[in-house]
Every structure is written in structure tokens, then in C-alpha cells.
Amino acid sequence: MTLDFSAAQHLSHELFAALKPTEALFVEIASESSQFIRFNRARVRQIGTVEDTVVTLRLQSQQRTASTSFPYTGTADLAAALDHLAQLRSETVQLPLDPYLVPPTDTGSIQDTYLGRLPDPEAVVETILTPVQGLDFVGIYSGGTIARGSFNSAGQEHWFATETFCLDYSLFTAAGKAVKNSYASTHWDTVIYQAQIEGDRQQLARLEQPPRQLAAGRYRTYFAPAAVAELVGMLSWGAVSEAAYRQGGSALAKLREGATLSPLFSLQEDFTTGTVPRFNADGDIAPPCLSLIDRGKLQTLLISRRTAQEYNLVANGANRQETLRSPLLLPGTLPEQEVLAALDTGLYVGNLHYLNWSDRPNGRMTGMTRYACFWVEQGKIVAPITDLRFDDSLYEFWGDNLEALTDTPVWVANTDTYERRSLGGMTVPGMLVKAFNFTL
Template sequence: MTLDFSAAQHLIHELFAALKPTEALFVEIASESSQFIRFNRARVRQIGMVEDTVITLRLQSHQRTASSSFPYSGAVDLAAALDFLTQLRSETEQLPVDPYLVPPTDTGSIQETYMGRLPDPDSVVETILRPVQDLDFVGIYSGGTIARGSFNSAGQAHWFATETFCLDYSLFTTTGKAVKNSYAGTHWDSATYQAQIEGDRQQLAQLEQPPRQLAPGRYRTYFAPAAVAELVGMLSWGAVSEAAYRQGGSALAKLREGATLSPLFSLQEDFTGGTVPRFNADGDIAPPRLALIERGKLQTFLISRRTAQEYKLVANGANRQETLRSPLVLPGTLPEREALAALDTGLYVGNLHYLNWSDRPGGRITGMTRYACFWVEKGKIVAPIADLRFDDSLYEFWGSHLEALTDTPVWIANTDTYERRSLGGITVPGMLVKAFQFTL
């Protein structure tokens, strides 16, 4: 089981009681109870449960700070937790003063629990494999409860728990080409999953056609939600951060200086879906929705409490890295079923990878097409394409070249499982761009 709020409170009370008058303490808790299943050739290759809780202590003393993390399995680990606190005391004495250290405050606490409807753990294998038994199906399913806690010695006590699932998978042709997709959320719906697999089957059959070789140039392009999510994810790499802007490294700096994107493009942090907590490791609470770009115009960058301290600003609940945690690109009016017809002739891009900034001040992103990408003529897929490299500016594909966004946003879950299951994801519609630059 995940660590619950009452058990966490007991541990926190003992740690705070051990503090000296000159000390302040932050305590972060990451806990999960997850089922993992690995599939290969539509068969189970590995299955198991993970019960895991990690606690991170961050001690402040005399304008210095040190932190340490350790696994926690119950009350028997309280003595170990107090030992870690003693070690941190010793470390802080040897560290330099941090001029922008912000002490803990109590501005109110929140406790939020979101219940989902996950597949029955005893029948989830059959539920997943029934529609793909005749296919070369490879993937990983993860599902269960994830909890996060953030406490400080000023009295703040945040708790968040959610039930989510994610099936991240690929379907392969006999020649090794693949359609990659994912199905994730808080409420499993077998009809939705079945319909998604049927769409994947159609693309899989189209991948059997000889690939079309395309010359470098600008092409009319439709980006499926998974590809749009990759582009939006790049904004966490030095674009939406106030600190990055102040230090001269923001890809969106031109928006602060008066440039605009298309009025079709609006970006928010949206925490109302219940997949990621509104509080951060410092205990700051973000609003349920925070508009970053509204109808092409910059509203705000993400501002952490440290950045606010350094530049005398007001923080808006951002994490220390000032990265997107629950981004939402607002949908448009193009019906999803009419996307290929609206594209008419051009490229359908299902996935992207290897993204990086090629010119961050200019907002230019480079990367590669991947998996199911096709050449389309008169609204019909006619052939897969050989992989292409692209290099284009967000001031164009989200600016003057953005033609339409679909009316159905899709949640693309964060599938990372380094150390633990990740929270959150990116919610985006499909995107039609009138001219997108492919370079190789």
C-alpha cells in the first residue's frame, strides 16, 4: 500500500519535534502502489507489483541548506530518519551561505485524492491482449495509486493521491516497422481502447507499402497529438522559465518583447484533471489553471519562489526548475475526423523524437519524424515516408503558419519510470501547419 496521510503525519511530527530553534525542515514524500506488466509478441513477459515510499529531508540552518533521501517502509524506520536529520546538520555547517534561500511558510494546506477506475488487476492481462492477440504487440502497462506529500516545519501539510494507468505500446509489421501509441488516463474504457487499436491496425497495414522518399523543403503538415506533445515538452527546456528569460536563455523571450504567436494558440498549466499535485516541493500552491500564453500573447512565465526572491517578483507556484507540470494547449475547431481532409496533400506526422533546440533565442527546434508518418494526397494516406529531419521555429509553426487545431485534446501521459512512476502528462489537440520546414 502507499503511505497514507495519517501515517505520514506521525512521521512528520517526530521529525519536526527534533528540530533546533535555528532550523527549518521540508519533508517530501513520494509513494506508490503499482502493477507493472511487460508484453512482447502479445504475451506477458514480466508481471509484478511495486510498493515503494521514498522520503526526502531538506534542512535549512543559518541560511544554508542540505538534503537527503531514503526509503521508508514503516514506523521502524523513524530512528533512521532521525539519523539522516543528524547527518544533514553536519553537512549544513560545511556549506556556503545561500543568498536566495527562502524559509518555509504556512499559507494554507491542501489534501486532494482522485479516485480512478482502473482495470481489475486479476483480469488486466486479458483486457489488454484480447484486441491484439493476432498482432506483434510490445509494450508496458503500469497502473495503481501514486501519492505525494509536502510538509514543512512552519505548519504546512500538503497531500495528493491519484489512481492512474498507462499502456505504452507498439505494433510491428513483419518488416520491423512500427505504429507507436499509448492509452492512459484515470478511467479505463474498453470501447475507447478497442477503437484506438482498430485505428492502429489501419496504420499498420499502410506501413506495409513502399516508403515515399521526400526532398527537403516546406510541406503542409498535420501533427497528431503525440507529435504535438513532443513539441510542447520542449518548452520546459528553457522557454517558459522566468529565470531562463532573466539569464538570457528563453526561447520565448521575443514574446516578452512584443512578438505574438497565432491567436489560435493558447497554453495553460491545468491542474484540474487530478493527475499531478498543485503544490511543489517548497509547498507553494499553483492556481488550478494558470494562463501562460493566451490567444498568442504571453501572459506570464513560470516563476518559482527562488526566482521571485532573486528578482523581487511574485511566485506563481512553479517548481524549482520552472518546468511545465500539467500543460494544456486549448483545442481548436477542426473536427478530428476531418483532419486528413483539411490537410488535403502533405505530411501526416504521428510521432517525433530526438528533439533539441537548434537556435534557442530564435525558438528553432530540430528533431526527427518517427514511426507512423505518411504522405497524404487529397485527404487519403497513400504511403509511409522515410524518416525526415526537421528544423523550424515555434514563431512560425505556432505563429503565422498555424492553420488549425483539432477540437479533441488528448492526454499524453508521462511514461517515465526512472526511480518511480511519473505523474502528469501533456494535453494537446492535433495541429495543422500550412508550411513546415524539413531539412534532410
């Protein structure tokens, strides 16, 4: 089981009691109880559960800081935790001074627990595989409870726990073409899942047609939510960060200087969904909703307390990396069922990958189309396409070329499982762009 609040609180209090008068300590908890199932050819390849808790200690002393992480199973590991604290104490004296050290503060504590409705662990295999019989179905299911805690020696005690699941999968044709999709939420709904699989079947059938090779150029393009999520995710890499702007590396610098995007484009950090904690590793609390771009106009960048100290600013609860944690791209008015008719003739892009900045100061991104992408004529899918590389500026595809956003946003979960299950994701609609630049 995951470590609960009382056990985490007990651990942190024992560690705080061992501090010297000149020391301060942050205690971070990452805990989970998860079921994992890997599928191959619509059969179970691997199944099991993970019970894991990792504790991170960050000791501050004489304007220096050092940190360490270790697994923790309960009170039996308390002596080991105290040993780790002693080791940090010996390390800090050898480190240089940190001029922008963020000390612990107590501005209030929050405890949030969100209960979900996950598939029955005993029946989840049948629930997932029944709708995909006869298909080459490959994927991974992960579901269970995830908890995060942040305690500090100033008295702050944050706790967050949530129940979520994510089914990340692909359906393959005999020729190796694939439809990629995911179903993630806090509440499983078999009707929604079965409808999604049916839509995937239809796309899979279209992938059986001979692909069409398109010349480089600008095409009218619809981006499905999974593709939009890739574009929005790039903003965490040197765009929405105040530190990046101050250091001359923000892709949104032109917005600070007076440029605007389309009035259709509004981006927020939204922590009301219960999939990611509002607090960060330093214990700072973000507002439930934070407007970053409102109808094309920049409202604020993400400002961590460390950046605020360095540049004499006011922090807004951002994490130390100043990355998006729970972004929401506000929807538009285009009904999902009218997407192909609105596109008329152009590209339907289901997924993107290999994204990077090609010219960050000018907001230019590059990347590739992937999986189910199609050529559309007069509102009907004609053929799949061979992969294309794109290179275009967010000041164009989220600027004058943004024609419409769909009216139903989709939560695209963070599917990373490096070291542990990741929290959060992003909520985005699909988008229709008048002209998007494909280079080869």
C-alpha cells in the same frame, strides 16, 4: 500499499520535534503501489507489483541547506529517519551560504485524493491482449495509486493521491516498422481502447507499403497529438522559465518583447484534472489554472519562489525548475474525422523524437519524424515516409503558419518510470501547419 496521510504526518511531526531553534525542515513523500506488466509479441514477458515510499529531507540552518533521500516502510524506520536528520545537521555547517534560500512558510494546506477506475488486476492481461491477438504487440502497462506529500516545520501539510494507469505500446510489421501509441487515463474504458487498437491496425497495414522518400523542403503538415506533445514538451527546456528569460536563455523572449503567436494558440497550466499535485517541493500552491499564452500573447512565464526572491518578483506556484507540470493546449475547431481532408496534400506526422533547440533565442527546434508518418494526397494516405529531420521556429509553426487545431484534445501521459512512476502529462489537440521546414 502507499503511505497514507496520517502516517506521513506522524513521521514529519516526529522529525519537526527533533529540530533545534535555528533549524527548519522540509519533508517530501513520494509513494506508490503499482502493478507493472511488460508485453512482447502479445504475450506477458514480466509481471509484478511495486510498493515503494521514498522520503526526502531538506534541512535549513544558518542560511545553508542540505538534503537526503531514503526508503521508508513505516514507523519501524523512524529511528533511521532521525539518523538522517542528524547527518544533515553535520553537513549543513560545512556548506556555503545560500543568498536565495527559500524558507518554509504556511499559507494553507491542501489535501486532494482522486479515485479512478482501473482495470481489474486479475483480468488486466486478458483485457489488454484480447484486442491485439495476431499482432506483434510490445509495451508496458503500469497502474495503481501514486501519492505525494509536502510537509514543513512552519506547519504546512500538503497531500495528493491519485489512481491512474498508462499502457505505452508499439505494434510492429514483419519488416520492423512500428505504430507507437499509448492509452492513459484515470478511468479505463474498454470501448475506447478497442477503437484505438483498430485505428492502429489500419495504420500498421499502411506501413506495409513501400516508403516514399521526400526531398528537403517546406510541406503542409498535420501533427497528431503525440507529436504536438513533443513540441510542447520542449517549452520546459528553457522557454517558459522566468529564470531562463532573466539569464538570457528563453526561447519565448521575443514574446516578452512584443512578438505574438497565432491567435489560435493558447497554453495553460491546468491542475483540475487530478493527475498532478498543485503544490511543489517548497510547498507553494499553484492556481487551479494559470494562463501562460492567451490567443498568441504572453501572459506570464513560470516563476518559482526562488526566482521571485532573486529578481524581486511575485511567484506563481512554479516548481524550482520552472517546468510545465500539467500543460493544456486549448483545442480548436477542426473535427478529428476531417483531418486528412483538411490536410489535402502533405505530411501526416504521428510521432517525433530527438528534439532539441537548434537556435533557442529564435525558438528554432530540430528533431526527427518517427513511427507512423505518411504522405497524403487529396485527403488520402498514399504511402509511409522515410524518416525526416526538421528544423523550424515556434514563431512560425505556432505563428502565421498555424492553420488549425483539432476540437478534441488528448491526454498524453508522462510515461517515465525512472526511480518511480511519473505523474501528470499534457493535454493537447492535433494541429495543422501550412508549411513546416524539413531539412533532410
